[in-house]
Amino acid sequence: MKKPQIAADTRPWRDVDAKPFVRIANVTKTFGDVYAVDDVSLDIYKGELFCLLGGSGSGKSTLLRMLAGFETITSGTIEIDGQDMANVPPYERPVNMMFQSYALFPHMSVENNIAYGLKREGLPKGEIADRVAELLKLTRLENFKARKPHQLSGGQRQRVALARALAKRPKLLLLDEPLGALDKKLREDTQYELVKIQETLGVTFVVVTHDQEEAMSLATRIGVMTDGKIAQIGEPQEIYEFPNSRFVAGFVGSVNMFEGTVTEDEDDHIRIASQEAGCDIYVGHGVDCAPEQILWYAVRPEKMVLSRERPEGDANITHGFVQDVAYLGDMSVFRILLDSGKRVHVTQTNSSRYDPDAISWDEKVYISWASDAGAVLTS
Template sequence: MSTSSTLAQPKSIVVPPWREEGAQPFVQIDQLSKQFGDFTAVNSVSLDIYKNELFCLLGGSGSGKSTLLRMLAGFEQPTSGRILIDGVDMANVQPWERPVNMMFQSYALFPHLSVEANVAFGLRREGIRSSEVKKRVTEMLDMVQMGHLAKRKPHMLSGGQRQRVALARSLVKRPKLLLLDEPLGALDKKLREETQFELINIQDELGVTFVVVTHDQEEAMTLATRIGVMDQGVITQIDEPHQVYEYPNSRFVAEFIGNVNLFEGTIMGDERDNVTIHCPDTNSMIRVNHGISCAPNQTVYVAIRPEKVRISREKPLQEINSTQGIITEIAYMGSQSIFKVRLTSGKEVRVTQPNFARDMGDRLTWDEVVYLSWDADSSVVLLS
């Protein structure tokens, strides 16, 4: 056998279905609205979700994300619009007849039943034979690493363990679509981070389509194949996590996802591959490496993420995309340090730097005059 034949072959590149022309969505939400009296909770939302996706609806309280999830489950009836799951209109389909299961934030475990009895409950209600129930429950508990605690009651489990039992109970009936309402909200930060990766692995192994509702930006960024950012009943942007973070389509999305510095300015020049903006906040010109096709002298906003801003005692050679200020706050976060810098205009800018070295050395400190700079491809122009 030749040496070359033993080498691993590169994996073929799989194009996500939402990028494929003509791909059929698994869940179709068409002009869906929900009103409670005079209040519109969901306003003409249209959304396609594809098979095996882990889609996150991200938004603050009152954004409409949980109402949208409840309409998918059948617990709320739309005021107008349609929901199709696997090509079937759900208009006259009762919640218990939909190919859907839902995992609630509270987990809703039966306190008097053991772990295995909780997971088996739905299967037994359907009259599935005992041998099949036992097999599926055992497989699911092993998958969520809870098989060794099958005989325990919920009050004997930690929050993370109860979350796994609730997930197993939701998946054991093999739904086509699993809806998760703030599934990790009750867990502490470290356990939540660990469980996020476990959830991704379980979803990938089972191939079930997940729709997750969360208010936690980091959770959505970690879990999702795509994110739908909701505000006041409307989805303002749908995209893959890195696209939502790097290329927000509005000030709301830029500020809601992570931290961002926003500078207001006036368009001075707009070409196909760059735009120049006069910015009083920085007392300088800002150049961004993309065009926006707008009117001269139009007011716009430049969004720059804190980790993309350089901070130094030395004045940079570049005059464009640079400014000066004084350090007013420093927060040491272990892996990184956060600096707040007040510019001469009074504008406050946030800068983050990774802490590569253990020795703090001659570090920047409070009340120092510093220079900030960034690259032309590190920012994005927003019209609203």
């Protein structure tokens, strides 16, 4: 498979002049006096696999349904491929959707489910048959084409739903919790399959999910939503390593959060006094803040180091007591009660098979981290 190598090609959102394929501008949707989607603006580019990530009631599904045309927009505009979608009914949009419940037609065979959209287009029979055969092959459903949806397993149904949504070769495919109904193992396999299909066909995907792991492994970019608003948009790594708020830091992955006050504010570093951390926090880069300002420091558990001896340095070192160790195979999660009374999580990779001198329960340990290990958050 040929993959474009130039960064600007694969990441059009980094190019200022790139024309977005889907343009969502100041879109608001209210149900009664509830704001389901609140002034959301979002550009999605051709060939992207964009994930809308959020908890239930965050407005992610409503936004997706507005793209499909099932919900009207209260205010704002949605453009797809340069065309305003305001008065375009769902059956005329260049968009197909894969439903969370799959919404397969129970009275039709797999084959007829996939052919449904093509028949509505009035394509000649031979072409429909060819296209259906192609999709059955792509989704490995050749042996099940005569079956009814109720005779299929969850994973097979999911693939029928995908094939049906892809049949019309839409410019934009919307997927509502596409892997939600599958068990963990099947989910992981399907994830990669989904990405492969997306790359092969070059269709733009917008995926709605509440599962941050799913979003991280699928997406080219993630839009984290909460309370009808977009909290942060960025590439998975950006969202994980450079969250812009305590909400995003806490929602994506696990995090240790320390509240503190700025004591030194220089161009090349800042120092934060944190009672919660039980030590000074030294940040090795300038931050837009003022002395005495209260802010938060977020460190991921895998970026912290445990030791019995106190490491060198006057900052980023704290002390605590191991309350619990969870052995997960590939890594161990330590639950540590700091002297300040704050509880933190630290993970360590189990790089050797057997370590007789491993840190264990009820030990007193030092926890340290690098000066660039965490993110400074002001909100």
